[in-house]
Every structure is written in structure tokens, then in C-alpha cells.
Amino acid sequence: MTKLFFLICLAPFCLICQNDATKNFTKKLCSPEFHGRGYVNNGDIIAADFIAETFEGIGVSNINGSYFQEFYFPVNTFPGKMLVKINNKELRPGIDYIVGASSTGGEYHLKPVFIDGSDLLSKNKIQTIFNNNQETIGNSVFVVNNTKYSADSTKKIKRLIKDLNQLVAVAEITNEKFIWSVGRKTTRFPILKVKESAIPKNTQTIDLKIDQKFIPNHMAKNVIGYIPSKRKNSKSIVFSAHYDHLGRMGSETYFPGANDNASGTAMLVHLAKYFIKNPSKYNIYFMAFAGEEAGLIGSHFMAENPVLELEKIAFVLNLDIMGSGEEGITVVNGRVHKKAYNKLLRLNKKQQYLSSIKARGEAANSDHYWFSQKGVPAFFIYTRGNNKHYHDIFDTYEELTFDSFEPISNLLIKFTKTCLK
Ligand SMILES: [Zn+2]
Structure with a gap:
């Protein structure tokens, strides 16, 4: 261990320790005990409980005594043979x-x-x-x-x-x-x-x-934590990421969903750790959504039953597929919220966080969508890179490079500092 390592580790937001913590958290969500965070063996519920425990451990507050928002939907499953x-x-x-x-x-x-x-x-x-x-x-x-x-x-x-x-x-x-x-x-x-x-x-x-089983009323849980503003600001920024994935296709096969979206869930935790140590002028909400892969159900439920007034959300930053980034990131709704998008570009140009930031128009392809539909400004950010595994059994922890993980978090932290100016 070098002196430099010690010095870095003593810094308030230790980068090397954070990287390890991020990787361990991601790896854990992808492990067989989480069953692909779907609907066999309660994989999604195990993940929800783990995320809530993690929020609590970091010091992120809950709302009225609970980190959970429950909702129900029907789902087809393959639990056995x-x-x-x-x-x-x-x-x-x-x-x-x-x-x-x-x-x-x-x-x-x-x-x-x-x-x-x-x-x-x-x-x-x-x-x-x-x-x-x-x-x-x-x-x-x-x-x-x-x-x-x-x-x-x-x-x-x-x-x-x-x-x-x-x-x-x-x-x-x-x-x-x-x-x-x-x-x-x-x-x-x-x-x-x-x-x-x-x-x-x-x-x-x-x-x-x-062996197939239809569950007419599966209970799923969004996991929500928040960090109040240091200035008693009534405006909030929401970071969101779905933690669910596809679960098991039989008892022997599961879909780890490492890039999609254990990586984005890890980004929530990573950002939460930062904002606990460095409170923002905004209230910062962390929403880990369930039921995304089943049709954006968790975020839809949230948009219909919000835990905070939607008018008070300055911006939603939805993070889905955060595990690569060698080719930069894409911002869905970047063409809709041009001012905010240009701000990202300016911040990136100054600090050279990412090799490329591309903009797209509207798309109903992740959890930002229902917020957008309600008129809340929202970006969905995903990484682009060599990892092409998607909704298959090869989307594993080992395939993640975390190439742009730290730069994205730095860019987003900067963005929250200037968001409403
Ligand atoms: Zn996803």
C-alpha cells in the first residue's frame, strides 16, 4: 500500500474506497441470491430490502418511517423446471x-x-x-x-x-x-x-x-430515500434508477442485469454517499424503482402517487445502464430540455468528464417517461460502450468496465449545483 493510497483514503470522499464499494454493491445485486431481481423466489423484494438497508446505513432519510412504496401487478413466472x-x-x-x-x-x-x-x-x-x-x-x-x-x-x-x-x-x-x-x-x-x-x-x-406460474397480484416495492436541503429549499432533484430486472427463466437460469440496471442502482448509492457528506441546496431524492422491465410500472405508480409534489421537482435524472461509457453517454430528452442539455455540454467541455454526450428526443424507454408526461423536466442518461449484452444471461458483473461511472457522477453533481440558475 502506498502513501498516496493512504492520503487518498483519508480524503472526505475517498475515491478508491468508493469505487470498491460501488463494485461490491453492484456485484451483490447481480449475485444468484438476488435471483435476477425478478419474480421468482422474491428476488425483487430481496433487492428492495437490501437497497433500503443500504440507504439507511448511509444515513439517507425515509419518508414517514418507511423507505418503501408498494404497488401490485400481474406477472408470468418460471420458478422451477x-x-x-x-x-x-x-x-x-x-x-x-x-x-x-x-x-x-x-x-x-x-x-x-x-x-x-x-x-x-x-x-x-x-x-x-x-x-x-x-x-x-x-x-x-x-x-x-x-x-x-x-x-x-x-x-x-x-x-x-x-x-x-x-x-x-x-x-x-x-x-x-x-x-x-x-x-x-x-x-x-x-x-x-x-x-x-x-x-x-x-x-x-x-x-x-x-414449470410456469402466473402471479395475478405480485406486490412490488419502490425504494425511496431523501437528503434534505441544507438551505431549507422547497425544490428537489430526483435521482432515479430501476433496480428490478428479468429474474429467473427456470430454477437454473437467471438474468443478472448488471448493466441493466444494477449499475444505475449503484450510481444512486454512490451519489447518496456524496450528498450525505456534501448536502445540496436542493432536497435530493433517490428513487429506486421496481417493475421497470415489466413496463415502467413502478415509476408510473410514483408519478400517479408521488411522495413529493411534482411541481417542486426541479429535475429528474434517471440513470439506467451505467456500467460502460467508453463511447460516452446519451441523454434522452436532451433535445426537449435544450437549456439543461447545453448546460451538461458546457460543464463537460470545461472539465472533460466524458468523451461524448449525445442528445435524443422523447422516448418511453425508461423511468423518466412518466415524469415527462406529467410535465416534470427529466433526463434519462445511459452509457455507450463495448458492452452490448442486453436482456440476456451474459449481462454479468464481469462484463462491466465502470469506465464513465465516476465522471458521470461528477458531471451530475456539478449539474445539481447549477441546475436552476
Ligand atoms: Zn433498464
Whole structure:
């Protein structure tokens, strides 16, 4: 250990210690005991409790004795067995296949009916295929090859696959990167995606054993903490980040959601530690939202049932995907709030925090959205970089570089100092 290290560590906001703390916190949220912060084994609730404990440990205040805001929504889950066999050979979940987030479960021994995506585009063709397979339809899975079409047709075929799935089990053959999600309903028949390399042309049987459970009223919790202004300012700044992710696809497979959004949750904690030591002229709120991946549900609930008057929010800074940043950041709503965006640019130019800051217009792609809809100025900031893992089992802690983590926090701290000037 060097002298310099000691000196840095004695500084009021020890950078090296903070970096370690940030990484440990992120790593913990991504660990198997949090179950991908979804709806199997109460992963999201375990994460909520951990975040609240962390807030409390730092000294962040709660509101009326609680850090939590509860709300309910329906969700489709896969808590147990997840087995897909082709010609009796077991496929690898998350690598060879993903089951549709809204898929029903059960045990099936199915015969494949191979069709081309283009067959779906013609009503007559698909009707004929149906008629030809009428007698065995109950034991069939329609295997739709969707690998060789233009982006537009591929999309269209995906929509038709959903329609087809109302009548029969469906497997879509794809070479696309798997992107999983959260289902809020359950289909009548199973639906899955399979990589082209995992399904041989001579496939005779497809066996499924999927343990699925629909939860009609899952209780989720936003976690909220705040640090009062040092000047008794009535205006507030909200930092937000969703902590939930996709959870488990069967008992053996989970989606760690490191970049999306353990990293943003870690940024909340990182900023909270700073503002406890350096109180702002604004009240600073930290909102860790649940249910984002299920459709921005937690932030919607907050916007409809706010814990502070929305008129008193000077700015919402929503942080989602904070784990890379080699290529800089993008600011959603940067084109909407031009003055504030230009302020970010000016601050960045002066201090050279980030290599690039890009602006986008409106988008309903994270938790800033419902605040924007209520007329509250809000940015959604995400990092750009080499890490392309997104909603897959490879979005792991090990893939994070934290390249722009510290610079972003410094930029945002500066922004809060000048925000309303
Ligand atoms: Zn996210």
C-alpha cells in the first residue's frame, strides 16, 4: 500500500474506497441470491430490502418511517423446471433457446411442423398447412423459420407468430441475439425461440417441461430515500434508477442485469454517499424503482402517487445502464430540455468528464417517461460502450468496465449545483 493510497483514503470522499464499494454493491445485486431481481423466489423484494438497508446505513432519510412504496401487478413466472429437448437432446437455456416471457408451461411431447416465415405472410398457405395437420394439431409445434428475411418482414412474421400461437404451440427459429423480457399475461400454448444451430433439419420430436406460474397480484416495492436541503429549499432533484430486472427463466437460469440496471442502482448509492457528506441546496431524492422491465410500472405508480409534489421537482435524472461509457453517454430528452442539455455540454467541455454526450428526443424507454408526461423536466442518461449484452444471461458483473461511472457522477453533481440558475 502506498502513501498516496493512504492520503487518498483519508480524503472526505475517498475515491478508491468508493469505487470498491460501488463494485461490491453492484456485484451483490447481480449475485444468484438476488435471483435476477425478478419474480421468482422474491428476488425483487430481496433487492428492495437490501437497497433500503443500504440507504439507511448511509444515513439517507425515509419518508414517514418507511423507505418503501408498494404497488401490485400481474406477472408470468418460471420458478422451477425448464427443459427443452430436441430429438431427446437437451438444449441450453438462454443460449440455444428462450421461452416466451408470456408462455404457458406444462409437459409436452410434440411433433414439429416446419414452415417458412413467408408461409405466414400468405393466409391461404397457412390455412392449407393447418388443414393438412388438423388431426395432429394438438400434439404439434409449428416451427417457423424466421432467419432469412428483411428486417421489415422479420418483424411482420414475429407478429404473425404471436397470432399463430393463439392456436398452436410455436417455436421461432432465429439467429438474432436473444432479448428476454417480463410477461404480464399467459398464452394458451407454449411459445419459444430457438437458435438455428440448435434445431437440426431432421428434428422428429420436441419435448418441453416448463414449470410456469402466473402471479395475478405480485406486490412490488419502490425504494425511496431523501437528503434534505441544507438551505431549507422547497425544490428537489430526483435521482432515479430501476433496480428490478428479468429474474429467473427456470430454477437454473437467471438474468443478472448488471448493466441493466444494477449499475444505475449503484450510481444512486454512490451519489447518496456524496450528498450525505456534501448536502445540496436542493432536497435530493433517490428513487429506486421496481417493475421497470415489466413496463415502467413502478415509476408510473410514483408519478400517479408521488411522495413529493411534482411541481417542486426541479429535475429528474434517471440513470439506467451505467456500467460502460467508453463511447460516452446519451441523454434522452436532451433535445426537449435544450437549456439543461447545453448546460451538461458546457460543464463537460470545461472539465472533460466524458468523451461524448449525445442528445435524443422523447422516448418511453425508461423511468423518466412518466415524469415527462406529467410535465416534470427529466433526463434519462445511459452509457455507450463495448458492452452490448442486453436482456440476456451474459449481462454479468464481469462484463462491466465502470469506465464513465465516476465522471458521470461528477458531471451530475456539478449539474445539481447549477441546475436552476
Ligand atoms: Zn433498464
